[in-house]
Amino acid sequence: MVAFLDVTGMTRWVSETGLEHVLADMVARVRADFRRWTEFERAPRVASHSSIGVIELMPTSDGQSYGFKYVNGHPANPNRGLQTVTAFGVLADVATGYPVFFSEMTLLTGLRTAATSAMAAKALARRDAKVMTMIGTGSQSEFQALAFRSTLGIETLRVWDTDPAAMDKLAANLRPLGFDVTVCASAAEATEGADVITTCTADKSNATVLADAMVRPGVHINAIGGDCPGKTELDGAILDRARVFVEHEPQTRIEGEIQQRPADFPVTELWTVLTGAAAGRTSAEEITVFDSVGFAIEDFSALSLAYAATRGTRYVQDLEIVAEPADPKNLFSLLSPARVMA
Amino acid sequence: MVAFLDVTGMTRWVSETGLEHVLADMVARVRADFRRWTEFERAPRVASHSSIGVIELMPTSDGQSYGFKYVNGHPANPNRGLQTVTAFGVLADVATGYPVFFSEMTLLTGLRTAATSAMAAKALARRDAKVMTMIGTGSQSEFQALAFRSTLGIETLRVWDTDPAAMDKLAANLRPLGFDVTVCASAAEATEGADVITTCTADKSNATVLADAMVRPGVHINAIGGDCPGKTELDGAILDRARVFVEHEPQTRIEGEIQQRPADFPVTELWTVLTGAAAGRTSAEEITVFDSVGFAIEDFSALSLAYAATRGTRYVQDLEIVAEPADPKNLFSLLSPARVMA
Missing domain, CATH: 3.40.50.720 (NAD(P)-binding Rossmann-like Domain)
Incomplete structure (x- = not known):
């Protein structure tokens, strides 16, 4: 099972913990990951551009965990009641390749961008x-x-x-x-x-x-x-x-x-x-x-913080994303044999 | 809300429809998409390699829909009771950038790979x-x-x-x-x-x-x-x-x-x-x-078929992946103001 932090779970976690407290933790987390920058895979994100927007995938890995974010940018969205930017992301275990955490990231992107900006300003302003x-x-x-x-x-x-x-x-x-x-x-x-x-x-x-x-x-x-x-x-x-x-x-x-x-x-x-x-x-x-x-490392930091803070709590729910046949080579066993020929 | 086809939903859809029926539909769908190949974005997938496996993201778009698959490959996994390959994927609306469908793809990858192989063999054997x-x-x-x-x-x-x-x-x-x-x-x-x-x-x-x-x-x-x-x-x-x-x-x-x-x-x-x-x-x-x-287009075909077949049915559930503030520019309103300073 994969832990899922949906929008309600995210807002409850942030509100109940205190936004400024979460932001302070986020600044520390992003800073710690920037300080070990070279441990991460670093590649430009993968963008799919259209005339009215962009959809991007932002992956990275530190060799232990792999994370990626899906994010869009559509400036005309607010005119039709939609948000310019929405996002979600996933953390996975590099050793098995299995996803472990799936999270909304529209709010989380707001937090991580703010934390990154403040961290940079602390060093530069x-x-x-x-x-x-x-x-x-x-x-x-x-x-x-x-x-x-x-x-x-x-x-x-x-x-x-x-x-x-x-x-x-x-x-x-x-x-x-x-x-x-x-x-x-x-x-x-x-x-x-x-x-x-x-x-x-x-x-x-x-x-x-x-x-x-x-x-x-x-x-x-x-x-x-x-x-x-x-x-x-x-x-x-x-x-x-x-x-x-x-x-x-x-x-x-x-x-x-x-x-x-x-x-x-x-x-x-x-x-x-x-x-x-x-x-x-x-x-x-x-x-x-x-x-x-x-950059993808900022999202990795944000996902890692959110996962550590909400894992095993009532903020997350279990999602059945990964098939788990008793015999890992017998994926076929998950299908009802009587119906295969229907 | 995003429609989510989990492992149970996928196995029920495939078993109740009939695996061979789904495979036949999948062959037709993959073939139709191969025949309009140049309408798709085509780029090599984005791979993150470790010493024991690989995690890949496979995006594409036909200008109307955007899709991507997350997939791993870990040959030693079966020795510890895990599958070599697991996968999940997402379809999104290019016009808004919003995700619309989220699906397990471990089983679906088995179907789409088999359909692609059979489609190729039909043309080549x-x-x-x-x-x-x-x-x-x-x-x-x-x-x-x-x-x-x-x-x-x-x-x-x-x-x-x-x-x-x-x-x-x-x-x-x-x-x-x-x-x-x-x-x-x-x-x-x-x-x-x-x-x-x-x-x-x-x-x-x-x-x-x-x-x-x-x-x-x-x-x-x-x-x-x-x-x-x-x-x-x-x-x-x-x-x-x-x-x-x-x-x-x-x-x-x-x-x-x-x-x-x-x-x-x-x-x-x-x-x-x-x-x-x-x-x-x-x-x-x-x-x-x-x-x-x-290739990513095969996953796009598979996701598109699964979405069309299961949308609005009991096979899927709603996931709250995208925050929906009443005012799209007021994401902050989702947080409880009284708690921001906690």
Whole structure:
């Protein structure tokens, strides 16, 4: 039997444990896995593109466990009441090849992306960062805000989205939790006084949601919406003024903001900062960019944490995914012999 | 909600519909999809190899539906009571990216592999073929035999396996269904008088389960066990005497029997035979080899058939895989606000 954490199980686990507690555990888990980066299989995800969206498979393995995530990205989905991004994932035992854990990952992706962003910002943002601008206030935004507060102590948010209702939603969700939220009239207004700028928009195009002039020295940019070929968010000139950090360079060359720059544009893989092999921020004036596209190891971390936390609890149910004939070579025995010739 | 066909649901559907009926439908479905081959995305599967096995993801899409299979191959599993191959798969809607069908595929893989083999043999074996040799009598073997009987009328089997219990199992399963089964003492004995030879062994090595001398003119070889880098079954000399047919040439170059031959060794993609663009068997003396490794389109066909047949029936259950917030941009609303700060 495979343990299944469905949407209800996931929401109960996260709500009853406390979202900020889960986010803190997630930051620690993702960081620990980034620090053992080279133990993992690392390959760009496998994407199936259509004119209106993408479906991706993101596998990796650390030699003991294998994990993969299925995730889609369909920017027009909200117009028909559907989510832009949905996901699910599986963990399996490398020794047997058997799946052991199956989980919803729409919520879990929100958590792992927020945890990864906050972990990167902890290493790259100024220690005295107080104000975060959020450009794009969709599904991911509240998770981002909570992860940044628990990791960096940021409580002041200046937000901008082309959809006013989405901004109001964020404000309604976060003000009761103690955030100081300013709903702005433009991206330029939102970026006034920013120490950290998070861009998280969904359009599958080369957009410029953040112009060069909006970025003052010392800012850390958490760029998470540019994550597909032909989908970017930043004015390319920002990249030229900044030090750029990435997850897995070969994937980010294909999918990240650095699509806008030549193949030899200098980048630093984030895991090398976390192990101390490479420098993070080197001055208070430096502009740092985490050109995040989402990598399979982050999903592996999230699945591993969720499995460890919910295994054997009432949050999960058993699914009969794997046939288990008494004689493993007698798969045929599972069929009723009398009916084979029906 | 996603429709889920678990192991019990699959066995009930197949048993109650009749295995041979399902196999006949599967042959037709796989054939129809092979005949529209160029409508599908075609890429080699994504494999994660360890010292004792492999885990693979096999995605494809026809532009309307997207499907993928998770499948492992662990030859030592039966020694610990586990199956060599287990699998599950998913169908999704390309327009929304949402998954719609989730299915066990351990049994379904047995059906789709048998259907593909029989479909290929129908195009490539001699019309008067009466005797099939089966080298390897593991989990797949009974499905192969039934598909060949329903498609080519073959009822006479000569079998060989290094595990005598596995041969006895096949005989016990198939004799009550009307097959004439001869359990042999060697591969050489099993191949005497063969018109079709099916090789389906599990060892992840370059083995020679079928020697050149065992293959007389006019034989069709259904080679399905050699399906990984470093995993082959045939004496390479057989390939030189034969015309070799493959599923997706780039994948078979990596995984198939033709690993043993140079990159320009001539092969014919099977779909071109089925559309009439290429010749199949051209004489009664020709040796034909279907160098089958298993391709994602076959799994797509199998999932599509199972989904169409079981959707809305008691064979499937609903799984809550996809979060469905009332406001698609308010994923956060699924969490209990009172608990976020716990």
